[in-house]
Amino acid sequence: MGTALSTWLSLVWLAVVATAATADDLAPVGYVTVTPGSLTSVLSNSSDNRPIPVKPFSVRVTPVTNAEFLNFVLKNPDWGRDRIASVFADHTYLHGWKSATDYGDQTDRQRPVTNVSWFAAQAFCEHEAARLPTWYEWEYLAAADATHADARKDPAWRARILAWYDTPTDMHGPTVGGAANYYGVRDLHGLIWEWVEDFNALFISPDSRNQGDPDKLKFCGAGALSLQDKENFAILMRIALLSSLSGADTTDNLGFRCARSAVPNLTHTTPNQ
Amino acid sequence: MMKTTSRLIGTLFIPLILMAASHSAVADPGTKSPGRLSGDFGPPQGEPIHAILTSPPNVPPPIHRKFPAKVIVDLEVVEQEKEISEGVKYMFWTFGGTVPGSFIRVRQGDTVEFHLKNNPGSKMPHNIDLHGVTGPGGGAASSFTAPGHESQFTFKALNEGIYVYHCATAPVGMHIANGMYGMILVEPPEGLSPVDHEYYVMQGDFYTAGKYREKGLQAFDMDKAIDERPTYVLFNGAEGSLTGDKALTARTDQKIRLFIGNGGPNLVSSFHVIGAIFDKVRYEGGTNMQKNVQTTLIPSGGAAVVEFQTKVPGSYVLVDHSIFRAFNKGALAILKVDGPPKKEIYSGKELDSVYLGDRAQANMASVSVATKAAASGTLTQQEQINAGRELFAGTCSVCHQPNGAGLPGVFPPLAGSDFLNSNHQRAVGIALHGLTGKVVVNGNDYTSVMPPMNQLNDDEIANILTYVLNSWGNKGGTIDASAVKAERARPVAEQAGH
Numbered sequence: 001m002g003t004a005l006s007t008w009l010s011l012v013w014l015a016v017v018a019t020a021a022t023a024d025d026l027a028p029v030g031y032v033t034v035t036p037g038s039l040t041s042v043l044s045n046s047s048d049n050r051p052i053p054v055k056p057f058s059v060r061v062t063p064v065t066n067a068e069f070l071n072f073v074l075k076n077p078d079w080g081r082d083r084i085a086s087v088f089a090d091h092t093y094l095h096g097w098k099s100a101t102d103y104g105d106q107t108d109r110q111r112p113v114t115n116v117s118w119f120a121a122q123a124f125c126e127h128e129a130a131r132l133p134t135w136y137e138w139e140y141l142a143a144a145d146a147t148h149a150d151a152r153k154d155p156a157w158r159a160r161i162l163a164w165y166d167t168p169t170d171m172h173g174p175t176v177g178g179a180a181n182y183y184g185v186r187d188l189h190g191l192i193w194e195w196v197e198d199f200n201a202l203f204i205s206p207d208s209r210n211q212g213d214p215d216k217l218k219f220c221g222a223g224a225l226s227l228q229d230k231e232n233f234a235i236l237m238r239i240a241l242l243s244s245l246s247g248a249d250t251t252d253n254l255g256f257r258c259a260r261s262a263v264p265n266l267t268h269t270t271p272n273q
Numbered sequence: 274m275m276k277t278t279s280r281l282i283g284t285l286f287i288p289l290i291l292m293a294a295s296h297s298a299v300a301d302p303g304t305k306s307p308g309r310l311s312g313d314f315g316p317p318q319g320e321p322i323h324a325i326l327t328s329p330p331n332v333p334p335p336i337h338r339k340f341p342a343k344v345i346v347d348l349e350v351v352e353q354e355k356e357i358s359e360g361v362k363y364m365f366w367t368f369g370g371t372v373p374g375s376f377i378r379v380r381q382g383d384t385v386e387f388h389l390k391n392n393p394g395s396k397m398p399h400n401i402d403l404h405g406v407t408g409p410g411g412g413a414a415s416s417f418t419a420p421g422h423e424s425q426f427t428f429k430a431l432n433e434g435i436y437v438y439h440c441a442t443a444p445v446g447m448h449i450a451n452g453m454y455g456m457i458l459v460e461p462p463e464g465l466s467p468v469d470h471e472y473y474v475m476q477g478d479f480y481t482a483g484k485y486r487e488k489g490l491q492a493f494d495m496d497k498a499i500d501e502r503p504t505y506v507l508f509n510g511a512e513g514s515l516t517g518d519k520a521l522t523a524r525t526d527q528k529i530r531l532f533i534g535n536g537g538p539n540l541v542s543s544f545h546v547i548g549a550i551f552d553k554v555r556y557e558g559g560t561n562m563q564k565n566v567q568t569t570l571i572p573s574g575g576a577a578v579v580e581f582q583t584k585v586p587g588s589y590v591l592v593d594h595s596i597f598r599a600f601n602k603g604a605l606a607i608l609k610v611d612g613p614p615k616k617e618i619y620s621g622k623e624l625d626s627v628y629l630g631d632r633a634q635a636n637m638a639s640v641s642v643a644t645k646a647a648a649s650g651t652l653t654q655q656e657q658i659n660a661g662r663e664l665f666a667g668t669c670s671v672c673h674q675p676n677g678a679g680l681p682g683v684f685p686p687l688a689g690s691d692f693l694n695s696n697h698q699r700a701v702g703i704a705l706h707g708l709t710g711k712v713v714v715n716g717n718d719y720t721s722v723m724p725p726m727n728q729l730n731d732d733e734i735a736n737i738l739t740y741v742l743n744s745w746g747n748k749g750g751t752i753d754a755s756a757v758k759a760e761r762a763r764p765v766a767e768q769a770g771h
Contacts (some may be wrong), residue, residue, distance in 0.1 A: 092421050157579050164492075165364070166354075168353065241396075241398050249422065251422075253396050
């Protein structure tokens with residue numbers, strides 16, 4: 001009897017703790033399922049610009065926020081800036097935070113987390129059974145505007161991207177939750193740069209003028225990137241940024257979102273539109 | 274002043290020179306060991322030196338060192354919003370926080386350890402290609418740097434001369450168009466001849482989404498850049514960066530050396546100083562020297578060293594003599610020379626405001642009468658007409674012709690113009706904002722472009738229009754300066770010129 005009661009009590013206690021843990025968690029993470037299709041990537045060169053198929057996947061509606069990343073660090077203290085191994089992140093990792101377990105001002109709660117390394121971003125995504133999106137997935141999503149899957153020929157689409165390039169960095173600037181695009185995904189442009197899973201496969205010669213005569217052994221595929229289509233240059237600049245990085249690097253403007261390959265038995269929550 | 278400074282530095286360097294002499298048994302700068310490249314004076318000697326970097330228009334002091342050294346250059350890339358013209362903001366990408374970037378001065382044979390830092394607040398990765406570097410990419414491939422990071426590479430400055438440096442990250446043209454260029458001087462071992470002033474001036478072309486002098490933050494316009502249609506052509510990165518209080522200064526009978534470069538990205542400069550003749554030009558920055566030059570060509574991504582002696586006091590105007598760039602796109606700077614008049618060389622009638630060009634007409638007396646009358650509130654229509662006549666002759670008559678008849682099919686007539694007489698306010702808008710596209714004047718179509726004349730002040734536009742309305746069979750009327758002022762203040766979207 002006494003044993004039964006204590007068992008019952010401990011079960012209740014566990015339930016309460018579990019509830020508390022859930023309550024302490026953030027709102028359910030919003031992933032949205034993306035309609036598969038194909039994409040003429042800026043990475044395609046002129047002689048081989050066949051569309052690249054994009055398989056079904058789902059993706060976070062918004063970039064990962066400071067609050068979400070703090071939650072991850074609290075559960076995985078090895079990824080705190082006080083404990084992270086130097087091979088996984090450089091010395092500016094999360095340097096905007098007040099401490100290893102405090103992002104500081106409450107107004108930064110819904111700001112996208114920046115100054116995270118590729119390794120940390122990947123670890124975060126694995127923690128929620130996801131991964132970083134591939135470049136093609138990211139580019140596929142980012143080609144959309146509010147109403148079209150591929151708005152890249154629209155000057156207004158390009159102007160929005162370039163407007164951000166003309167804006168000074170503000171570490172305490174806008175929060176996540178901009179307007180949703182065609183796929184229901186937000187903040188792909190105008191907020192931060194984002195890590196992609198295969199960033200180190202993006203070949204761009206550090207001296208971009210070598211396009212016609214790439215050192216093929218050193219930069220396999222470098223010749224593929226060119227500015228022939230001037231509509232592409234806004235996106236090309238994102239590739240230039242990603243190709244300047246190594247996995248441990250962090251910058252003030254670089255954050256991430258996660259993606260999941262579509263697996264039949266995996267259910268997705270629908271974001272609040 | 275600089276002579277004194279040079280002497281001081283010379284004194285300070287004596288111990289180093291002695292030290293160099295003691296090293297000379299090992300590496301005599303004069304003797305070349307077999308197989309050594311010209312310009313290679315052997316391994317660096319002495320302690321590493323941190324290069325003095327200066328912001329334009331200043332140039333670091335002469336080196337006076339007698340041996341090759343290791344010179345450390347720390348250059349930081351900063352992306353920052355600054356004024357490109359009064360009330361017009363632009364997001365510049367800079368080497369060292371200025372356009373052009375910091376001036377670097379080293380000695381031929383020096384081993385330069387280059388540290389390129391990219392400010393953590395930058396959004397873009399950047400790199401640097403120094404034309405003074407011998408090696409693939411001029412350093413570009415070795416200096417590709419993400420925001421918040423630093424790259425290092427080392428080169429030996431083998432060739433003396435003045436060299437442009439610039440960013441070479443994709444899209445290269447955009448990085449240059451946003452201000453990413455500067456210059457490095459590689460002094461010959463014996464140094465340059467002493468002068469009284471050395472200045473650093475660089476031309477660049479800029480492409481903004483808005484029109485010339487359209488207020489507010491202006492975005493970069495890739496289409497204009499590809500079409501090579503600059504909105505601004507500027508010396509040292511901003512309109513007015515070298516005029517007024519910021520003008521270059523000198524006294525009479527001084528030797529001036531200008532390191533004049535051209536960052537581009539597109540235009541070639543026809544560099545000229547109004548009222549001066551270059552005694553010497555090291556054209557293209559090379560070894561050959563040309564004397565008695567009026568205008569020297571500076572290629573995009575090139576530079577020259579020009580020297581001249583100041584003789585007569587006054588304001589000397591530095592221009593790109595592709596002259597619309599000077600008066601309609603901003604390529605204009607002032608060298609102000611003080612000193613006693615030299616009547617035997619130049620008689621006088623000095624116009625301190627000669628840089629206004631189209632206003633520097635022979636007889637502007639009626640303009641000053643009108644200006645004074647407007648200030649005291651006693652301006653009459655006749656005074657406006659008189660002043661307007663003079664101003665019209667300078668600014669408007671080139672296209673609309675002195676008799677207001679225009680040119681058939683090209684420039685519409687102002688004489689007896691139904692278009693003009695039917696809407697005076699529209700005329701104010703056109704004068705201020707220009708006019709592009711088809712108009713019908715007296716039954717004829719005109720499809721042309723009139724540039725905005727907003728460099729004229731409110732009084733001047735009011736006077737010109739009043740003159741036009743009361744000339745050549747037009748129906749009369751008076752334009753008040755307040756009407757011009759109101760039109761100028763209106764938001765772009767609803768302006769009458771559009």
